[in-house]
Amino acid sequence: MKKQILHNYYLPCLLGIAAFGLIGWNIASLHAKKAPLEQPVVSLVREGDVLRIPEKSPLRQSLVMATLSEQAVQARFMLPAVVEADPARLAKVLPPMAGRIVRLNKRLGDEVKAGEVLFVIDAPDFAQAGADAGKAQAALTLARRNLERQRELTRSEIAAGRDLEQAQSDYEQAASEAARAGMRLRQLGAGGTNGAGSAAIAGDWAAQGGRLAVRAPLSGRVVALAAAEGAYWNDATAPLMTVADLSKVFISASAQEKDLAQLYVGQQAEVRIDAYAEPVQGKVGHIGEMLDADTRTVKVRLAFDNRDGRLKPGMFAQATLHGRAHQGIVVPMTAVIQTGFTSRAFVEVKPGQFAARDLTLGAQIGEQVEVLSGLKADERVVVKGGVLLND
8 A cells, every 4th residue: 555655656756857858858959950050260371471360360369560660770789808907007027037036125015116126136147247247348448548549659650550440449349348238237127227338337236236126117006926035036937026007907808700890999888897886888999900719709998097996907897888870670579480590570461461581680689689681661570479370
């Protein structure tokens, strides 16, 4: 009895559910038959060398276009640089001969004036040079007296003419030898350089007691010192002391071959020194005549006043040079598509139609780059999203 009651209760429910599902399936089938089939949207069509974007293509919303025009272009390029002393204001002082350093008059960092004694060296070869000068001077004095005596005898017709000629020859040889010995002493630093005679030089050497006083060739400061008092110096190729006038220095930049066409004397430059936050302004004063064989670069020098001593030789810097202004075409870097070793951009040849152009690029100017060939003024170029057209 109980089973009969359950059967009578559930059977109508099951039949209702089945009927409802059948009706839903029929409605869905009818709707599917009435809905048309949607065609897929083509985003890009290639027609030879031209790319066409259909009107309904989503690419049209992704591309940003710009019309090109000629404008004044002034390229800026950066070069590594370093502060250098002016070679004409730097002297490496080498002792002219070996000897013992008996006195150092100037120390590292001392200010010196041209002609001041830097150090004194006791050199045996200098003593020998002084002795030779003394002998030559004595021989010259004797030859002069003999010549004067022969001239008197000749005027009195006592001596023969050939004796006078011999005396004249002896005197000339003695004078030449005295001049050579005096010049040798002068080159070593003895005596003055104001035209003093050999006798004065020999006397000056005697007053020095055979010691050689080495003098400053220019005014400046002692920037390097390699010896101490009492040391024996026997290397004639190594500087004992370096004197430099750093009131004016060079900032020397290294330019590559590709930058040579943009360089010229008088070119404006902005130099940033690694040690300081503020840049300094300068002009190109000299462009090297020869390229370095190893680095393939040429030296570009800019002169700077350095009386405050802020610029130290050896400091690293970066020089930004401004090229000559000229008319040209520039495009944003985003417009340039790199394909292998080729740079290209896409030009709109007709509405919705684009063609690729190979470019020859020049200098980069901020976020833009100069186009030397491949594009013309008044052309519309894809400046953003061009990578979507690149295949």
